Amino acid sequence: MILAIDGSISHTNAGDSAQFDARMLSHLETHTLATETSVTDGLNHFEGFLLRDLLEWVGADGEQVVATALNDYIVEIPLDDFYQYDVLVATHMDGEALTPRDKGPLWIIYPRSDHTELQDIRYDYRWVWQLNGLTVE
Structure with missing residues (x-):
């Protein structure tokens, strides 16, 4: 198991969680995104799935998610972000699978280069690497 989702969801497979x-996760449609990040150099190419597709898959119904990471980082993210922007859960960067040593296996990626408003530091806090949990509230 690399990702658990709980909270206000209607489709579960392990008690009250998915x-x-x-x-x-590989059954979700694959998307690609080329963007700069605040923690890497230059333009990077990411591959993964849209976070909104995953949330729809589990029947999420709420206003925000609380994202948690392997390193105990926690941040609240409005669900509207995932419908306003093509927010990716990346599994690969520049053709290489993400590993826990390098921000993986899952990393929330915003299309930062496509939207100037996403270059605000408030959005940088929402780029959760080593993502391992989402709680829908």
């Missing part, structure tokens, strides 16, 4: 391994 738990996913990499194979399960």
Whole structure:
């Protein structure tokens, strides 16, 4: 299991949560995104799935998600972000699979280069690397 989702969701597979391994997540449609980040150099190419697709898959119904990471980082993200922007959960960067040593296996990526408003530091806090949990509230 690399990602658990709980809270206000209607589709679960482990008690009150939905738990996913990499194979399960690979069934979501793959998207690519080229963007700069505040923590890497230059333009990077990311591959993964849209966060809104995952939330729809589990029947999320709320106003925000609380995202948690392997390193105990926690941040609240408005659900509107995922519908206003093509926010990606990246599994690969520049053709390489993300690993826990390098921000993986899952990293929330915003299309920062496509929207000047996303270059605000408030959005930088929402780029959760080593993502391992979402709670829908």
